[in-house]
Amino acid sequence: MKILVIEDDRLIGDGIKAGLGKMGFSIDWFTDGKTGQAALAAASYDAVILDLSLPAMDGLDILRGWRQQGHDEPVLILTARDALEQRVTGLQQGADDYLCKPFALSEVAARLQALIRRRHGQLQPTLSHGAVTLDPGSHTATLNGEPLALKSRELALLQLFLLNAGRVLTRAQLEEKLYSWDHDVSSNAVEVHIHHLRKKLGSQFIRTVHGVGYTLGDS
Structure with a gap:
């Protein structure tokens, strides 16, 4: 955030x-x-x-x-x-x-x-999508109830997608949210984080909208 x-x-x-x-x-x-x-x-x-x-x-x-x-x-x-x-x-x-x-x-x-x-209209302290649950307060996430080993950027990216369910987020929007203005960001940083999340959450958890950006897949 x-x-x-x-x-x-x-x-x-x-x-x-x-x-x-x-x-x-x-x-x-x-x-x-x-x-x-x-x-x-x-x-x-x-x-x-x-x-x-x-x-x-x-x-x-x-x-x-x-x-x-x-x-x-x-x-x-x-x-x-x-x-x-x-x-x-x-x-x-x-x-x-x-x-x-x-x-x-x-x-x-x-x-x-x-x-x-x-x-974002979220009243519960945890965010969920399908079998994935994120607790932003404790910086923890689970898949089917089992703890996930996610790095800080991966947790931040996961929270972004869960808070923006149904929206397509561009790479520029994701970069802006994940990094401060004085951070030197590599050209494929977002793609790398998404690749790692897909490996841990499933290849269909984040869907690519070609020519636009990324969005949550079906739950």
């Missing part, structure tokens, strides 16, 4: 990017408000982590502008402003969730997964 992080504290931002990256998230991190504001119009994100106290532009102003422009990406506010009034204001301006610093990365990840599930 691709996450936009706008946080000016470099220690916190670096920790979020490294920690969530190890959990399978793809992170684009910006340290000033104006650059972060523009990022949402330039790429497709599954959720946003937004600090309120930012240089150049306040986080609440960014949030207000996004919602006025029609952006519906879930926003998790992460800030040191722990007063009740600030929390209420953030939620009224369109935030979906709120966490105060200091925080635990595991809670940030859990809240992001919950926001992403709700955006």
